[in-house]
Amino acid sequence: MKEFDVVVIGGGPGGLAAAYGLHAHGLRVAVVEKDLWGGTCPNRGCDPKKILMAAVETQGHSEALLNQGLTSVPQIDWQTLMAAKRAYTKKIPSGTKGGLDAAGIATIHGDASFNTDGSLTVGEDRLSAANWIIATGQEPRLPEIKGQEWLRTSNEFLDLDQLPEDITLMGAGYVGVELAAIANAAGSRVHLIHHSDRPLRAFDGDLVNDLMDRLRAEGVDVQLDTEINSVSPADDQYSVTTAAGASWTTGMVFATAGRTPVVAGLHLDRVNVATTRHGVTVDGNLRTTNNHIFALGDVVDRPQPKLTPVAGFEGRYLSDTLTTCDSPAIDYPVIPSVVYGKTQLAQIGVTTATAAKRPGDFRVNDLDLTHWYSYQRIQDPHARIKVVINKSTNHIVGAAAISSEAEQVINYLDFVIQNHMGPADIGNSIMAYPTLASDLTYFN
Numbered sequence: 477m478k479e480f481d482v483v484v485i486g487g488g489p490g491g492l493a494a495a496y497g498l499h500a501h502g503l504r505v506a507v508v509e510k511d512l513w514g515g516t517c518p519n520r521g522c523d524p525k526k527i528l529m530a531a532v533e534t535q536g537h538s539e540a541l542l543n544q545g546l547t548s549v550p551q552i553d554w555q556t557l558m559a560a561k562r563a564y565t566k567k568i569p570s571g572t573k574g575g576l577d578a579a580g581i582a583t584i585h586g587d588a589s590f591n592t593d594g595s596l597t598v599g600e601d602r603l604s605a606a607n608w609i610i611a612t613g614q615e616p617r618l619p620e621i622k623g624q625e626w627l628r629t630s631n632e633f634l635d636l637d638q639l640p641e642d643i644t645l646m647g648a649g650y651v652g653v654e655l656a657a658i659a660n661a662a663g664s665r666v667h668l669i670h671h672s673d674r675p676l677r678a679f680d681g682d683l684v685n686d687l688m689d690r691l692r693a694e695g696v697d698v699q700l701d702t703e704i705n706s707v708s709p710a711d712d713q714y715s716v717t718t719a720a721g722a723s724w725t726t727g728m729v730f731a732t733a734g735r736t737p738v739v740a741g742l743h744l745d746r747v748n749v750a751t752t753r754h755g756v757t758v759d760g761n762l763r764t765t766n767n768h769i770f771a772l773g774d775v776v777d778r779p780q781p782k783l784t785p786v787a788g789f790e791g792r793y794l795s796d797t798l799t800t801c802d803s804p805a806i807d808y809p810v811i812p813s814v815v816y817g818k819t820q821l822a823q824i825g826v827t828t829a830t831a832a833k834r835p836g837d838f839r840v841n842d843l844d845l846t847h848w849y850s851y852q853r854i855q856d857p858h859a860r861i862k863v864v865i866n867k868s869t870n871h872i873v874g875a876a877a878i879s880s881e882a883e884q885v886i887n888y889l890d891f892v893i894q895n896h897m898g899p900a901d902i903g904n905s906i907m908a909y910p911t912l913a914s915d916l917t918y919f920n
């Protein structure tokens with residue numbers, strides 16, 4: 477039996493943040509990882525996706541300036557782009573493990589599962605610990621349709637040797653929309669199929685409609701209210717059929733219909749840890765229904781978006797909580813969300829839906845930014861922001877934005893909202909001009 481103060485199950489961004497924090501407090505820490513050290517984000521999530529997206533964004537900016545001095549639009553060479561991605565991702569697992577080794581944090585590779593006596597088995601190893609952290613993340617969900625076995629996932633998309641000429645994405649959530657943007661820019665004919673009329677439900681409905689219009693204008697075949705009910709091989713391609721009887725032939729079909737918490741092999745029932753279909757049940761201290769077992773990151777059932785910075789925040793919170801006697805419940809700061817692409821959709825803080833329900837408390841400034849200097853300069857085809865303002869303080873408390881620069885604007889507003897900055901504070905700052913930051917003065 478190997479003994480530790482804390483064992484972290486899952487070597488992704490959340491588990492690693494907890495492990496490093498606990499180790500810094502002098503605890504004996506082990507991390508167990510069954511697959512790639514570093515987890516989803518750097519190996520098959522945010523980071524590789526954003527490497528591919530760099531080419532997409534550059535192409536989008538060039539297209540916009542085609543009539544303003546540029547003479548051609550760069551084309552994407554998939555193999556070279558993929559090689560650049562792989563040059564980055566191939567170093568992640570060894571680099572991550574090397575960092576843990578160098579710090580003196582124990583690393584154990586294998587599939588972890590709990591025993592009825594509260595210990596953990598990983599291959600030949602048996603571990604005991606005073607406290608445990610479940611940080612096992614999520615994995616792609618394969619919808620139960622006829623031909624489910626032919627469905628591929630974002631894991632495979634982000635490592636494709638060749639991009640098919642025609643692809644179908646089943647589900648227009650974060651992953652579906654972003655993969656559509658990448659494949660479309662790289663020259664594939666993309667069918668983005670969503671089963672309801674309201675993709676990206678957490679975002680402002682008008683701006684989601686704007687985004688769907690932009691994707692269509694960029695050449696994506698967006699089909700809403702469309703249920704795929706079967707996929708079957710047809711020569712070296714696939715035939716896709718919808719519930720309404722439509723069908724088409726496509727090179728590959730990707731399930732982008734959501735992700736499910738990874739809990740199956742852990743045998744949480746043996747240690748009385750409750751779960752729902754959304755993940756591990758926790759209280760305000762991220763404690764599960766077992767006093768000595770905590771959970772963080774994507775595997776947790778909680779309302780916050782499943783994002784890397786959120787997992788990292790929870791890891792740091794738990795490293796503090798497990799090393800102090802009396803810890804307050806976790807208190808999340810405002811959390812920005814961005815759907816990336818040539819056109820980016822972003823959101824933070826109080827939503828426009830909440831503002832609409834509470835007109836006495838909030839007002840919304842719906843600003844068409846397309847003709848503002850910052851966007852005219854780059855010929856952005858569509859730039860709009862809805863700013864939510866607290867009526868009593870006149871402070872910005874939320875925003876939803878769409879443009880090729882929305883990721884930057886939303887992060888500026890993150891500072892404004894998190895630091896309770898009012899119009900006077902913004903007006904008193906001198907920002908470099910002309911930049912996106914200097915636009916902040918005009919949002920109230």
Ligand SMILES: Cc1cc2nc3c(=O)[nH]c(=O)nc-3n(C[C@H](O)[C@H](O)[C@H](O)COP(=O)(O)OP(=O)(O)OC[C@H]3O[C@@H](n4cnc5c(N)ncnc54)[C@H](O)[C@@H]3O)c2cc1C
Nearest residue numbers: 486488489490510515516521522588612613773774783784
């Ligand atoms: C395509 C894609 C793009 C994304 N883009 C973004 C983005 O742009 N920005 C953003 O903020 N977020 C993004 N995300 C989400 C982000 O990747 C996750 O929020 C983040 O990785 C969660 O971290 P985590 O530590 O909770 O879980 P993970 O990173 O999933 O790590 C969990 C680890 O646990 C391991 N594990 C599971 N079960 C066991 C077991 N029984 N024993 C041992 N180990 C186990 C897994 O192998 C995995 O390595 C993206 C996700 C995807 C899929």
Ligand SMILES: NC(=O)c1ccc[n+]([C@@H]2O[C@H](COP(=O)([O-])OP(=O)(O)OC[C@H]3O[C@@H](n4cnc5c(N)ncnc54)[C@H](O)[C@@H]3O)[C@@H](O)[C@H]2O)c1
Nearest residue numbers: 619646647648649650651652670671733734735782783814
């Ligand atoms: N840019 C980012 O920050 C980023 C990028 C990718 C993923 N992520 C994170 O990963 C999480 C998972 O992303 P995701 O896109 O896999 O899930 P998601 O829940 O965002 O979207 C999946 C969508 O598929 C739809 N769907 C479900 N079943 C379907 C079916 N049978 N046919 C068609 N559509 C169907 C759902 O209604 C949903 O809208 C996100 O919630 C996000 O937190 C973040």
